[in-house]
Amino acid sequence: MVQRVILTCGEPAGIGPELAPLALASGVDFVWLGDPCHLPPGTNWTEVAAPGDPVPTGSLPVLRHDFAAPATPGRAEPSNAAGVIEVIAHAVDLVMRGEASAICTLPINKQALKEGAGFAFPGHTEYLAHLAGDLPVAMMLASTTVTPPCRVVPATIHIALSDVPAALTPEALEAAIRITHAAMIRDFGIPSPRIAVAGLNPHAGEGGAMGREEGDWIAPLLDRLRAEGLNLAGPLPADTMFHAPARSRYDAAICAYHDQALIPIKTLDFAGGVNVTLGLPFIRTSPDHGTAFDIAGKGLADPASTIAALKMARDMAAARG
Structure with missing residues (x-):
């Protein structure tokens, strides 16, 4: 009980x-x-x-x-x-x-x-x-009234937007992914969680035309974690991650910064959103x-x-x- x-x-x-x-x-x-x-x-x-x-x-x-x-x-x-x-x-x-x-x-x-x-x-x-x-912990915002559910984890949290590129390190992103992966198994009963990872830049950098973080280190990091068996998609353009068909393809989304994560969930489920501390x-x-x-x-x-x-x-x- x-x-x-x-x-x-x-x-x-x-x-x-x-x-x-x-x-x-x-x-x-x-x-x-x-x-x-x-x-x-x-x-x-x-x-x-x-x-x-x-x-x-x-x-x-x-x-x-x-x-x-x-x-x-x-x-x-x-x-x-x-x-x-x-x-x-x-x-x-x-x-x-x-x-x-x-x-x-x-x-x-x-x-x-x-x-x-x-x-x-x-x-x-x-x-x-x-x-x-x-x-080390991660902040998840999880919907309760929309289907498919929207669960988002910002890899950087309460900092100025101008500070995000320096704070979004490979170590910070990897920690957010690993904490989320473990929590989805332990706390949400999903044995093989699917995790989508947003890029930092518009259009996930668009091949380097709008930023190089995705190609320089985010994609290689995700490849290394995939080799360990984690089911990861990305880096993905954040602007196409949160409509219903996209959400049906993952169990949780890792975002680069606060508003990239919180704007979609507060738009989709303002009254039913829940803040969860993972880790x-x-x-x-x-x-x-x-x-x-x-x-x-x-x-x-x-x-x-x-x-x-x-x-x-x-x-x-x-x-x-």
Whole structure:
């Protein structure tokens, strides 16, 4: 039997506290880790001492983690920044100890964490990798409502576009491919994953007319990995990789940079996209949206992506056994 998923509270001034009770509609057995005073008024919740403790049907299980201050929707409180960071670390500790099957993280506000607590990481992904022992990881965005599915992994993540050519090294691309290949087998139950690799340049360089990276080192790298038995296609022109017939030919796509990967999936499945951190010793998913300060506290939060993320966490845990 798969254990409970931990849903971390995220930024308490965002839509995270509203999403937690709405996510009960997912049918996933989860526990919310955060300060119950941040939940919307009238929320039916039950405090638990451990992630797996029983709760009444229809009540939100809450693993209490008190914060320094109340939350004002739409306005981050600097003194709560440390609490947000502590909740993430607490969740990792619990799942690493085997007290939960996976973590699903609600959105954080990176600027608020930096200003309020000196948070030194670009985002959740990098912090989780640090907590796991500074492991190499990859960020996957996976669709849940489109067929064929769209799963994308950017080989470089939160950096300026002008920095991408230098950051996209053979080592970085190979790591992204290997992490994705292993995760597709272990977490998605695909024994022989097909992976498509996008070129860096328009038209995958068009034979050197629009860039030489594809011919100089990307194609040779893919040839070497194919010789090891990996099923790889590419380097491919990114602009023809994401229509339905193209997606039917692969299980995951490796892209050169952030927007090359995220624009297609957010166009295809904005509400149902899920962020997955590959390469961790535990499962982590997240809804593919931010804190939405502009609608926080107004009853407009859409739980679709959080529900999709919880379901994916549950299913990945089942695949791992």
